[in-house]
Structure formats: structure tokens, C-alpha cells
Amino acid sequence: MVAIEADEVSKRYGTETALDRVDLTVEEGETFGFLGPNGAGKSTFINILLDFVKPSEGSVGIFGHDCQADGTVARERIGVLPEGYSVFDRLTGRQHIEYAMRSKGADADPSEILDRVGILEDADRLASDYSKGMAQRMVLGMALVGEPDLLLLDEPSTGLDPNGAAEMRQILREENERGATIFFSSHILEQVEAVCDRVGILQDGELVAVDTIEGLRESLGGGTKLVITLDHLENGVLDTVRTVRGVETAVSNEDSTLEVTCTNDAKMDILVELHDAGVDVVNFRTEEASLEDMFIEYTGRQR
Numbered sequence: 409m410v411a412i413e414a415d416e417v418s419k420r421y422g423t424e425t426a427l428d429r430v431d432l433t434v435e436e437g438e439t440f441g442f443l444g445p446n447g448a449g450k451s452t453f454i455n456i457l458l459d460f461v462k463p464s465e466g467s468v469g470i471f472g473h474d475c476q477a478d479g480t481v482a483r484e485r486i487g488v489l490p491e492g493y494s495v496f497d498r499l500t501g502r503q504h505i506e507y508a509m510r511s512k513g514a515d516a517d518p519s520e521i522l523d524r525v526g527i528l529e530d531a532d533r534l535a536s537d538y539s540k541g542m543a544q545r546m547v548l549g550m551a552l553v554g555e556p557d558l559l560l561l562d563e564p565s566t567g568l569d570p571n572g573a574a575e576m577r578q579i580l581r582e583e584n585e586r587g588a589t590i591f592f593s594s595h596i597l598e599q600v601e602a603v604c605d606r607v608g609i610l611q612d613g614e615l616v617a618v619d620t621i622e623g624l625r626e627s628l629g630g631g632t633k634l635v636i637t638l639d640h641l642e643n644g645v646l647d648t649v650r651t652v653r654g655v656e657t658a659v660s661n662e663d664s665t666l667e668v669t670c671t672n673d674a675k676m677d678i679l680v681e682l683h684d685a686g687v688d689v690v691n692f693r694t695e696e697a698s699l700e701d702m703f704i705e706y707t708g709r710q711r
């Protein structure tokens with residue numbers, strides 16, 4: 409079954425286009441990372457799914473229910489961590505979880521959820537006294553209430569330190585193993601790389617790529633990064649490298665290193681070409697292209 413279906417969704421604010429004809433299908437059981445720099449349109453898309461925002465064109469559905477026409481039904485099966493959730497000043501963490509239970513008509517053990525998100529010790533303090541990270545954990549706890557079929561999380565690692573972010577990812581893995589579909593946005597690449605089956609890259613409102621991490625690597629020419637240390641940097645070295653078949657990008661650094669992204673097959677050819685051109689190679693190593701390299705490649709290409 410399809411969990412999320414977006415059909416040519418656009419959103420304009422005056423002359424500003426926040427989303428531009430986004431087509432996307434997320435299957436039930438997937439962990440999908442929605443990636444893009446600030447202002448790309450991630451929250452706009454999530455807010456359309458939640459019917460906080462109406463699309464200018466196109467439609468979105470959750471488990472076959474149109475989010476605008478049939479929004480209440482669509483929302484019943486979702487756990488949400490929205491952008492910039494404001495806590496109730498007079499409620500404790502525990503009371504927030506209880507509030508989520510009442511509004512979803514769900515039965516749960518608040519202590520168990522509070523423990524799971526790591527704020528059990530602070531459960532009876534007012535949420536207004538929580539740090540940003542604690543509030544974020546609490547809202548994640550609220551999203552987990554009632555074992556939702558879909559978790560929609562807008563930048564869930566906001567305010568969390570690296571340990572907190574790792575704990576959050578662990579919870580997402582557990583939820584996915586339980587059978588939940590996970591859709592979460594992030595502008596931080598490692599968050600997505602570590603847990604997602606597939607990612608979509610949003611840039612200026614356009615979905616510029618949707619693929620597995622592996623698939624993205626392959627479409628970027630095998631995604632190998634070759635770092636070559638030269639004795640010294642001469643004019644024309646980059647041009648020499650760029651003539652080699654399979655080279656995607658080549659840049660030089662101040663410390664006489666070259667960074668080349670290329671196909672796997674091109675690596676030896678580059679070294680041979682440099683040798684033939686009389687360039688002194690001191691050292692070389694290969695790195696797997698990180699999602700960050702890919703991200704820059706994709707978002708840079710569009711500009």
C-alpha cells in the first residue's frame with residue numbers, strides 16, 4: 409500500500425514558489441528522508457500533508473485519503489512532530505503525553521514513552537522549563553502515542569546533541585521495525601544517511617532527486633572521490649584531470665591536493681594521465697563519496 413502520494417503539488421506565496429510540481433510516492437514500511445537546505449520547501453510539504461497549508465495546485469494523500477478533502481481520516485493514522493511546536497506552559501511532560509493519548513483516543517503507558525524518549529526523570533516538571541532538546545524529545549514521545557502507521561517528523565533532531573540525535577534515530581529504526589512508515593525532513597545529511605531506505609532531495613521547491621543512497625552514489629558516476637597529493641601544484645593539472653573519461657568534478661586545494669569525483673574505472677586512468685603529463689604524485693587515497701558530496705553536487709547543479 410502507498411503511504412504518501414503527492415501528485416504535482418505546488419505552493420505559491422505571492423510570487424514566491426515554495427513548492428514546484430512535486431511528485432512523490434512513499435510506500436508503506438519505508439523510512440524516507442526528505443532532504444534539502446533551509447528554505448527548500450520541506451516544512452511546506454509536510455504542512456500540506458497535515459492540512460495546515462493548502463496546496464496551490466495538485467493533491468496529496470495518506471494511505472489513500474486525500475489530505476485536504478479527507479484530512480481527518482488521513483490524520484488518524486499519523487504521529488506528528490511538527491516544526492516549531494509550542495509546548496503548553498502549564499503542563500508537565502507527562503501531561504503532554506496524556507494529552508496526546510486523549511486526543512488520539514489511545515491507550516499507552518506515559519512512563520514507558522517518557523522513558524523511551526529519555527525524559528522520564530523530568531516527566532513531572534513543567535514543559536516550559538524544558539531545554540529545546542528536552543521539548544523535542546517530549547514532542548517525539550507525543551508522536552509515538554498510539555503506535556501510528558506513519559510518523560511525519562519535521563527536522564526531528566533540532567536541538568538534540570549528537571547522542572540525542574543517535575537515540576532519536578534508534579527510535580525511528582524501532583518504529584520502522586514495528587511496521588511504521590517514517591517520513592522525516594532534515595537539512596543535516598548524516599541524519600538521513602544513517603536510517604533511510606530512500607531519500608528525496610528538495611531544492612528551491614523542486615524535487616531534484618529521489619533514490620536510495622546507493623542509487624544516488626551510482627548516478628553520480630559511482631561516487632568515488634579520489635584525493636591526490638602532488639609535489640606541487642602546476643598550471644593545467646586540473647585540465648589534465650578533467651580530460652579523463654569518467655571524471656565528474658575536479659578541484660585543487662591550497663595544500664597541493666586534488667579532489668576528484670569520478671567513476672570507479674576512471675581512478676587508474678587519472679593517475680596514468682598525470683604520470684604521462686609529468687606530474688609528480690606523492691600520494692593518493694580514495695573515499696566513498698558521502699551524502700554530503702552528493703547533496704552539494706545535486707543542489708549546486710540546480711543553481
Ligand code: ADP
Pocket residue numbers: 421424425426444445446447448449450451452453
Ligand atoms: P524548509 O522547511 O525547507 O526550510 P519552508 O517550507 O519553510 O522550507 O519554506 C519554503 C519557502 O517558502 C521559503 O522561501 C519560505 O520563505 C517560504 N514560505 C514558507 N511559509 C511561508 C508563508 N507562510 N508565507 C510566505 N512565504 C512562506
Ligand code: MG
Pocket residue numbers: 450451452491562563
Ligand atoms: Mg522547515
